[in-house]
């Protein structure tokens with residue numbers, strides 16, 4: 001009878017691509033305690049750079065940023081913010097929390113220290129609608145609070161969501177008229193926002 005103990009085989013996991021979806025999977029799997037004993041994880045990325053559509057970089061000689069577009073995270077990306085803060089905290093465990101969007105942001109070895117450094121809050125949002133063939137702005141000042149999107153906490157009740165929504169729409173009615181008048185008075189400024 002063979003009494004030698006067999007080492008359990010590790011489960012092989014292949015993660016395809018290096019975009020945020022793939023990196024989230026890798027982060028989640030490797031956050032499990034003792035994952036090294038159970039899994040063998042390989043990330044397959046076409047080309048040399050991770051990040052997918054979220055990647056950015058700079059190119060010599062002018063070191064301009066080369067990326068495919070804006071990178072905006074909306075306040076309700078709770079899980080994404082939380083994961084980003086967990087990852088940055090693992091990289092920079094000594095970093096003290098500071099005010100969100102403070103300047104200059106703290107950077108060590110090319111990486112932001114915490115979400116407080118990597119993100120800047122922005123509440124003035126604009127969208128355009130073709131109105132009689134004319135691009136017309138809907139400018140919105142979104143309500144803010146003093147919470148941080150990566151900290152979590154109790155979600156508001158359905159009623160407080162509805163009450164906030166009604167207040168937002170009522171406030172919006174005045175704002176939008178103002179935006180239309182503003183646009184007529186400042187056509188060039190607003191044209192540049194469309195691009």
Ligand SMILES: Cc1cc2nc3c(=O)[nH]c(=O)nc-3n(C[C@H](O)[C@H](O)[C@H](O)COP(=O)(O)OP(=O)(O)OC[C@H]3O[C@@H](n4cnc5c(N)ncnc54)[C@H](O)[C@@H]3O)c2cc1C
Nearest residue numbers: 017018019020021022044045046052053054069070071072
């Ligand atoms: C112009 C633009 C602006 C955007 N702005 C925002 C924004 O402001 N806010 C926001 O939340 N979202 C934004 N998005 C959406 C967001 O960027 C994407 O939803 C997100 O990056 C998609 O991530 P992903 O991991 O699913 O895919 P991707 O980022 O596309 O990653 C896929 C990865 O797989 C790799 N790959 C593909 N084929 C193979 C293969 N055969 N073998 C190995 N690797 C492979 C690719 O190289 C890539 O790295 C924007 C998108 C665009 C196009």
